[in-house]
């Protein structure tokens with residue numbers, strides 16, 4: 266078969282851009298197909314707008330606080346101004362993901378819907394492309410739970426939330442996961458009433474002790490939580506009612522559904538060519554190959570963690586595999602994630618609960634609170650802690666809740682992957698006063714029983730006796 270390309274990548278989000286860019290930079294011929302906006306979800310209706318919104322909300326919240334001997338001013342919040350900030354942030358980052366940039370790298374960028382028609386062929390815009398390898402990177406969309414009446418009312422998802430024309434009077438959020446919690450704090454701080462409906466634990470994949478600190482903060486800021494599943498929705502724009510099992514009916518002006526994701530794979534034609542899929546997307550092996558080995562699936566469209574940095578990681582892995590022919594398996598042992606509420610909650614590697622499931626009593630947990638960190642004390646922001654989970658001296662995971670938690674994860678990623686050690690971290694010189702001193706304190710605490718153990722004490726005693734004897 267005579268191929269038109271070396272690789273065809275479908276989807277111009279974080280996963281597809283990384284894969285296509287990587288293949289092109291090695292000088293191979295790659296087609297990058299994107300039907301909608303270049304940059305995908307992260308840029309257009311995910312990470313970037315949500316973090317821009319959270320920043321505006323943090324500013325409004327800070328301005329209204331009586332702190333450090335400064336009297337608060339009642340901040341005047343202009344939703345059009347917040348909206349402008351969100352869209353300015355998107356516009357500033359857009360050139361990084363633009364068609365022009367990827368064409369300069371050497372990709373052929375095609376702006377249309379693609380369909381896979383064979384193990385090596387893709388149809389797009391009336392053309393048939395072919396390549397030894399196809400990469401599916403078509404992302405995901407909001408999962409809409411089958412709640413009675415859901416289609417009878419207008420609702421928001423991340424796809425239209427950032428285009429709201431006005432600030433909601435009362436936002437009801439279905440889902441207390443990552444999106445639900447970030448958006449609850451953001452809208453509450455901007456002045457909306459907010460009710461979050463979620464059955465069981467909030468932010469279910471995170472450490473419950475850390476989640477408790479976050480949810481207590483949101484509660485103290487006025488977010489209401491209802492433990493239950495949304496059962497029935499009724500009403501109209503401006504007056505929406507959600508019935509939740511035993512709890513009283515929740516009434517709001519706007520409804521946001523943030524109840525998980527669904528892979529974007531329905532129209533790709535996968536069944537006809539035998540690519541196996543499951544309820545969470547395309548089924549892949551550790552090298553991100555689907556059941557049809559010439560077809561990879563990366564990022565949100567496959568079963569696995571759904572995060573921008575994961576999409577980028579998988580994109581570069583498959584680019585290396587396609588270009589250099591070296592199998593590249595994913596390794597989740599140091600997978601990080603962070604929820605950008607205040608205080609931030611960041612995790613890398615195993616949580617304490619997962620480590621206990623896998624290693625039982627062989628694990629130890631070292632915990633340092635920000636109430637002992639002198640920078641945090643000086644700033645009057647001592648909420649939170651760092652917890653490291655160890656097996657012997659090997660770090661299996663770290664949980665950090667507190668200001669800048671996400672930025673404090675890096676040394677723990679390095680420790681988990683063996684590129685650094687708790688000993689190196691415990692003996693590093695760290696600028697004073699910084700929040701990173703908490704990492705040094707925890708790493709040192711892990712070594713304390715050894716450093717000040719029986720043998721070093723005996724040795725110190727011997728040195729002392731010798732000094733006294735010989736001056």
Ligand SMILES: Cc1cc2nc3c(=O)[nH]c(=O)nc-3n(C[C@H](O)[C@H](O)[C@H](O)COP(=O)(O)OP(=O)(O)OC[C@H]3O[C@@H](n4cnc5c(N)ncnc54)[C@H](O)[C@@H]3O)c2cc1C
Pocket residue numbers: 275276277278279280281298299300301302303304305306307308310311312313315377378379380402403404405423444529532533563564565566571572573574575576605
């Ligand atoms: C509100 C929100 C906040 C988030 N915040 C964060 C965060 O702070 N940090 C983080 O790590 N992650 C965050 N995420 C998750 C992150 O956005 C996703 O994991 C990431 O964008 C997935 O990238 P992707 O390339 O796999 O898919 P996408 O970005 O969805 O890209 C897929 C692309 O494929 C295109 N496409 C689909 N089908 C076809 C077809 N048949 N033909 C042609 N093109 C097609 C789509 O138009 C789309 O542009 C957030 C998500 C949301 C919703």
Ligand SMILES: NC(=O)c1ccc[n+]([C@@H]2O[C@H](COP(=O)([O-])OP(=O)(O)OC[C@H]3O[C@@H](n4cnc5c(N)ncnc54)[C@H](O)[C@@H]3O)[C@@H](O)[C@H]2O)c1
Pocket residue numbers: 410412439440441442443444445447462463464466467468469493494495523524525526570571572602603604605
């Ligand atoms: N900071 C970040 O990294 C970040 C931020 C936002 C989103 N994301 C990514 O976006 C994806 C989606 O986030 P999400 O918050 O939609 O999903 P999620 O899986 O984090 O949370 C969904 C929540 O909805 C609840 N739920 C489901 N059906 C419900 C119902 N009928 N009534 C009430 N609650 C219900 C679930 O119990 C769950 O707690 C995740 O994969 C996440 O990784 C990441």
